[in-house]
Amino acid sequence: MTRPLLNRRLDGFGTTIFAEMSALATRTGSINLGQGFPDTDGPEEVREAAVRALRDGRGNQYPPGPGIPELRSAISEHQARRYGLAFDPDTEVLVTAGATEAIAAALLALLEPGDEVIALEPYYDSYAACIAMAGGRRVPVTLRPSAGRDRFVLDLDELRAAVTDRTRLILLNTPHNPTGTVLTRAELAAIAQLAVERDLLVVTDEVYEHLVFDGEHVPLVTFPGMRDRTVTISSAGKTFSFTGWKVGWVTASPGLVNAVRTAKQFLTYVASGPFQYAVAEALRLPDTYFSHLADDLRAKRDLLSNGLVEAGFDVFRPAGTYFVTTDIRPLGDDDGFAFCRSLPARCGVVAIPNAVFYNDTNGGTAFVRFAFCKRTEVLHDAISRLKQLRS
8 A cells, every 4th residue: 555554643653652661671670660550559448349349240231321320429529529519420520441531532522623732741642642633733831840940830921822813722731740740729720811811621631639749739620710611530540559440530511521422432432340330439438548648659759759869860859640750961861762761771770751741852851750659669679770870
């Protein structure tokens, strides 16, 4: 055939860096601090709830398209208990195959070809692919190191300047992967005001909502004027350490949920039947579970961040998420791709080059991301290995 096999919208999207680096970790026997998944399972009672559902025959056949009623009710209760938000479980909640499907379905449903989508750069790599599949045009607004080089910050003036007559929506991620930035109330208020003034939709990826160590997580939908223009997305994977279950959800006004469901039904249709029952129970765990989760990950953040400083990296200590971003230039390197591909041979650790999260791969070239959602003994071992880089 003379015609290309791959749709031109996906030109440039090959195997993800996560697959490449995880395969490299397996091949070399290295410690994988690249991909963001825990190396232990979540709460035993949640796992047993999934087993019970399987044995009782609940969810072994197709669940309802919007998700099982028990989970939709639990999601609604969670939003009310944590944030004071009222969502009707029958008309304003949609269960998806993880947050990634929710993002894809939202963009496919809400974008017309040529619509512009503003996203905070660096961004999770599926954002670019989903925008492309929907025929949209991504417009990055870059988070940059602060004056003190201790965190990444959003320039609100740059955000305002990025909005044009072709802008359809803002794709917002807070807590932010990969930088660990948690947007403040003032920043979110400014984004909400901009969305109202320019009549924009906002799709918010809030999968790290319970992984905040400094500051607080505030859903954008809580701000004036945002109730009918915000699609809020979250999932169970990061909060309960069952990333393989792929249970996510959307909360939004009925019209927006209907739009997303229209696209979603032609993607997976339904998924994760027995796991939906387990996640319904997980969302009703006491608040102490969520606070202990954040405390545990805060300690691991500090452990790895301090170890990376001792190993010679410049470190941007994250306010949230699973990840810490580092600058490799103090080690005499400036090419994140080459650094990460050589790291297993040099010291037996795998990381991810941040350049894959930028619109232009020259952006963020000296930044490298490490995941700290691992057992403490694994982090100690990784730190010991990384310190070899200074010798």
